[in-house]
Amino acid sequence: EVQLVESGGGLVQAGGSLRLSCATSGITLAYYAIGWFRQAPGKEREVVSCISSIDGSTWYPDSVKGRFTISTDNAKNTVYLQMNKLKPEDTAVYYCALYEGSGITLIATAEALGFMSPKIFGSWGQGTQVTVSS
Numbered sequence: 001e002v003q004l005v006e007s008g009g010g011l012v013q014a015g016g017s018l019r020l021s022c023a024t025s026g027i028t029l030a031y032y033a034i035g036w037f038r039q040a041p042g043k044e045r046e047v048v049s050c051i052s053s054i055d056g057s058t059w060y061p062d063s064v065k066g067r068f069t070i071s072t073d074n075a076k077n078t079v080y081l082q083m084n085k086l087k088p089e090d091t092a093v094y095y096c097a098l099y100e101g102s103g104i105t106l107i108a109t110a111e112a113l114g115f116m117s118p119k120i121f122g123s124w125g126q127g128t129q130v131t132v133s134s
Contacts, residue, residue, distance in 0.1 A: 001130040002026040002123040004096050008130030012086055018130060022096030029053050030074040036081045036116055038092035038130070044121075045095070047116040049081060052103025059110040064090075086132045094130050097121035101124030 008020040022034060035050040049070040050059045058070050069082040079096060099106055099121050110116040 002096060002098060003122055004125035006094060006096055006125040006128040009094060009130045011131045011133065014086060014088055014132055014134050016086050016132070017053070017082070017084045018086065020083065020094055020128060020130075022079040022081075022094075022125060023081045024077045024079070024098070027098065029072065029077045029079070033099040033101075033106050034070075034072065034079040035097050035099060035116065035118075035121055036068075036079075037095045037097060037121075038090075039095070039127075040092040043092075045118045047118060048094070050099075050103075050107060050116060051079060052107050053079075054103055057104060057107040059107045059116065061116075070100060083130070086130075088132045090130060091132050092130060093127040095127045096125045098123040100128075128134065 005023045016134045033052045036048050039045040046093050048064050051070045067085045072079045
């Protein structure tokens with residue numbers, strides 16, 4: 001059974017940093033891609049980063065590029081999201097999710113389209129709340 005468990009959320013002041021973790025089980029992380037998403041109240045779920053574990057390629061939307069960094073520790077089956085220079089508009093529930101297709105193709109497609117849909121991701125974690133105060 002595939003499981004993803006997020007942790008590391010909390011309350012932080014604007015300009016601060018947080019590091020989220022996504023611990024996976026039931027899979028060999030090195031073969032898959034993991035995406036981080038967020039959903040604020042009343043808004044649609046949106047991607048904030050993605051990593052292809054097999055080759056380490058990453059993708060970020062413009063809204064977080066230069067502030068967020070995704071990384072993976074395949075030995076620990078864990079993916080991290082380092083979030084710096086946080087803004088109040090980053091407040092949301094953050095989720096990690098598993099993509100079971102080709103991570104290399106996923107990243108390349110996102111680069112070409114400038115977009116990545118949450119709908120193509122399968123297993124999801126329960127989410128962790130991130131609140132950024134002004």
